[in-house]
Amino acid sequence: MALKVYNTLTRSKEEFKPLEEGRVGIYVCGPTVYDHPHIGHAKSYVSFDVIVRYLRHKGFGVRYVQNITDVGHLTDNADQGEDKILKRAILERVEPMELVEKYMRSYFDDMDALNVLRPDISPRASGHISEQIELVSALVDKGFAYETNGSVYFDISKFENYGKLSGKKLDDLESGVRIEVNQEKRNPSDFALWKSADSDHIMQWNSPWGSGFPGWHLECSVMSMKYLGATFDIHGGGLENVFPHHECEIAQSESANEQPFVRYWMHNNMVTVDGKKMGKSIGNFVTLKDAFKKYSPMVVRLFVLSTHYRSPMDFSNEALDSMEKGTIRLHSAVKNVRERLRNAEETADADCSNFKLSSGRTFDDYTGLFYEAMDDDFNSPEAVGTLFDFTRDVNAALGTGDDVDYAVLNKMNSVYTEFGGGVLGIVPDTFSTGAKDDENQFDSVMQLLIDTRQKLREQKNWELSDEIRDKLDEAGVALEDAPDGATWKRKGI
Numbered sequence: 165m166a167l168k169v170y171n172t173l174t175r176s177k178e179e180f181k182p183l184e185e186g187r188v189g190i191y192v193c194g195p196t197v198y199d200h201p202h203i204g205h206a207k208s209y210v211s212f213d214v215i216v217r218y219l220r221h222k223g224f225g226v227r228y229v230q231n232i233t234d235v236g237h238l239t240d241n242a243d244q245g246e247d248k249i250l251k252r253a254i255l256e257r258v259e260p261m262e263l264v265e266k267y268m269r270s271y272f273d274d275m276d277a278l279n280v281l282r283p284d285i286s287p288r289a290s291g292h293i294s295e296q297i298e299l300v301s302a303l304v305d306k307g308f309a310y311e312t313n314g315s316v317y318f319d320i321s322k323f324e325n326y327g328k329l330s331g332k333k334l335d336d337l338e339s340g341v342r343i344e345v346n347q348e349k350r351n352p353s354d355f356a357l358w359k360s361a362d363s364d365h366i367m368q369w370n371s372p373w374g375s376g377f378p379g380w381h382l383e384c385s386v387m388s389m390k391y392l393g394a395t396f397d398i399h400g401g402g403l404e405n406v407f408p409h410h411e412c413e414i415a416q417s418e419s420a421n422e423q424p425f426v427r428y429w430m431h432n433n434m435v436t437v438d439g440k441k442m443g444k445s446i447g448n449f450v451t452l453k454d455a456f457k458k459y460s461p462m463v464v465r466l467f468v469l470s471t472h473y474r475s476p477m478d479f480s481n482e483a484l485d486s487m488e489k490g491t492i493r494l495h496s497a498v499k500n501v502r503e504r505l506r507n508a509e510e511t512a513d514a515d516c517s518n519f520k521l522s523s524g525r526t527f528d529d530y531t532g533l534f535y536e537a538m539d540d541d542f543n544s545p546e547a548v549g550t551l552f553d554f555t556r557d558v559n560a561a562l563g564t565g566d567d568v569d570y571a572v573l574n575k576m577n578s579v580y581t582e583f584g585g586g587v588l589g590i591v592p593d594t595f596s597t598g599a600k601d602d603e604n605q606f607d608s609v610m611q612l613l614i615d616t617r618q619k620l621r622e623q624k625n626w627e628l629s630d631e632i633r634d635k636l637d638e639a640g641v642a643l644e645d646a647p648d649g650a651t652w653k654r655k656g657i
Contacts, residue, residue, distance in 0.1 A: 165539045167222065169398075170474060172406065172429040173329055177541055182397045183427060187225045189392035190216060193384060193401035193409070194286065196233040197267040198252040200451045201274045203464070203479055204402075204435045204442055210465055210589075211432045211473035212400050213280040215542050217587050229391045230283035234264040235290045235367050236359075237380045242408065243346065243356040247377070250366060260367055261290075274452040277461040279589040285391050289383040293369050296378040296386045299420055300357045300371075308419040312348040314360030314374040320353055323415045329429060330407035355412050357382050381412035385425075389417065399426040403433050432473045442479060450479065462495075463488045466590050469544040489644065490552065491590070493651045496611050497555045498580045498591055500562055505573040514571040521557035527575050530554045534583050544588065551584050559649040563618055610641070614650050617643075 167180045182188045192212045195205060209230075216228050239245035253260040272282070289296075300316050303309035308322050320326045320334065327333055337353040346352070356379040361368035368375045388396065394417075401410065410429065417425040435442040442449050455464055458481075467487040471477040517528045530550060537546030558576055561568055584591030613632060620629040633643050636652070643652050 165536055167539045168541055169428055169430060170541045172431050173426075178428070180428065182224065183395060186223070187227075188219050188398065189227050189229075189396035190219075190398040190400065191229045191231075191384070191388040191392055191396065192283075192399075193405055194230040194232050194283075195271050196237040196248055197264050197271055198248045199267060200270050200453055202442070202449045202451050203455060204449070205271070205274075206278060206452060206464055206468050207435050207473075207477055208402050208432050209275060209280050210278055210468040211542075211544075212430075214469065214544055214588060215398075215400070215430070215473075216281065217589060218538050218542060221582075221587050227285070227392065228281075228283045229285045229287065229388060231384060231387050232264075232268055232286055232288045233380070233383065234261070234268075234288050236378045236383060241380070243359070243379065247367065253366075264288075264290075270453075274456075274461075277456065278452070278465050279461070279592075281589075287387045287391065289378065289387070290367075292383065292386050292390070293378065295390060296382050297358070297369075297371050299382065299386055299416065300378075302420050303357065303416060306419065308416075309357055310350065311373050314376060315348060315356060316358040316373055317349055317354040318357055318412070318416055318419075319350060320355070320415060321351055323419055325418075326415050327411065329411050329414055332407060332411070355379065355381060355408060357416065381409055381416065384409070385413045385417045385420075388413075389421075394421040395424050396426060398428045398430055400430045400432070403431045406431060430473075433476045436476050436478045437480075439478065455484075459484050459488060460491065462590055462592075463491045466491050466494075466548070469548050469588060469590065472541075472543060472545055474541070488653065489651050492653060493646075493649065494552065494555055494584070494590065495595070496614075496651070497558050497562075498577075498584070499595060500611055500615075501558060501573055501576045501580065504562065504568065505570070505577055508568075508570040508573055511570045513574070514569075516569070516571045516575050519572055519575070522560040523553070523557050525553075525557065527579065530579060531583075534587075538587065547583070547588060548590075551580075551588065554579060556649075563615060563649065565619060610652055614643075614652065618650065 168177045169180050170177050190212075192209075195201065212230075216226055219226050234249055235247065237248050239248055239251065249260050249263060253263040256263060258266075275282075300309060303318065304311065304316065307319075309316050309318050320337075327337075334353070358371060358373060358378055359376050360374055361376045365377070368377050388399065399410070399413075406429075414425050437448045440448065452461075452464070463484060464487075467484055468477065470487065518526045520526055530553070533550045533553075534547050537543040537550060540546070561572075561576075580591050581593070585593060613636070617629045617632045620626075620632070636643055640654055641652055642654075643650050
């Protein structure tokens with residue numbers, strides 16, 4: 165099955181064919197670093213992390229570029245308001261770049277915790293001012309932009325395809341919709357490429373039009389084209405960026421270069437709380453650092469991947485509690501496989517691809533199901549479901565008490581490592597040891613108790629199996645029986 169992706173530009177799934185065979189250029193709008201990352205950031209960047217991981221798994225050479233916005237993003241996401249970085253810097257009484265460093269480190273710390281791979285290039289807007297001025301100058305020279313009182317605006321009436329990404333028609337873009345009336349503009353919907361700065365504006369640079377700073381939309385065009393070319397394969401970002409941000413990127417980029425800007429536009433959906441969009445403006449957001457106080461980052465990552473990237477994700481503690489149980493079940497199975505593999509007598513590799521597990525499926529069957537899910541527009545919920553079905557088969561095979569061949573154990577581990585780890589990023593290469601209260605050893609003991617209790621239940625020795633459960637409960641460990649095996653968690657954590 166060929167890889168198909170949903171292209172926002174065409175509003176359809178298309179077979180993915182990169183511009184250059186075997187190589188993919190992808191640009192994803194990065195964070196504006198003026199505060200700690202929240203669950204919405206996890207939704208976006210975990211989703212695109214898996215997309216990049218899978219492209220590489222398929223054999224593509226991928227250059228992944230994700231910017232850092234440290235100037236030019238105004239509080240109303242358009243041309244008016246205060247610069248978000250500057251506003252927060254004044255509030256915290258620090259220099260803007262000091263603020264940027266603080267929250268950029270916070271962002272990468274949280275992404276590292278979520279097992280999000282670092283981009284190949286993380287360019288900063290403030291480091292590409294000269295290139296942004298060059299693009300503005302080119303648009304002015306070609307008649308697509310005009311200067312007024314030291315600011316430069318893009319004339320959307322000159323770009324006939326404006327609105328092709330969002331579906332908005334130029335005639336319908338009335339004054340006062342998403343933007344305030346600005347008498348400097350020829351058309352109410354014209355957008356700023358360069359903004360004139362007052363003398364007390366901290367972040368400003370010299371330009372042919374006077375001192376000022378770049379518009380928010382400009383940076384992504386400049387940095388994506390610098391590192392990926394005038395036309396590249398994939399541009400990603402949140403659904404809320406389709407208009408005006410990405411629409412403006414298309415207009416300015418294609419006007420300057422007279423060729424298509426992006427071949428596949430991909431957008432992740434939003435995070436909601438009780439059906440309402442999570443956001444700082446209404447105070448219903450949850451930072452990742454707060455989430456990590458209660459849940460492992462791997463639980464949060466699994467939570468994100470259990471919803472398709474194009475679907476909204478409703479945040480709740482109940483949902484994360486469920487993901488925690490799933491994470492424990494998955495990791496317990498992986499640890500059990502690896503422990504048995506270490507203790508098994510190593511034999512020559514045997515082809516066990518068609519070895520039938522308890523469900524009747526083979527390893528090849530599971531591989532096929534995983535690829536089928538991921539090739540269908542990176543359907544991570546289906547891929548995760550396949551991995552949990554596989555885990556049910558693994559637990560059944562290891563719970564019989566019979567010895568399992570080294571080759572079968574090795575194949576089980578390969579599936580977890582290749583798909584659960586390499587693609588989905590929810591299975592670590594190694595589990596931590598020696599930290600805090602020696603979690604790894606504790607998990608191994610718990611798995612031994614669960615396996616022993618399962619054998620007692622199969623022997624209908626209910627009294628002793630219940631005693632194990634009750635003793636663990638007294639020790640602060642809650643057991644929960646499920647059709648595919650018991651799971652456990654420490655109470656109060």
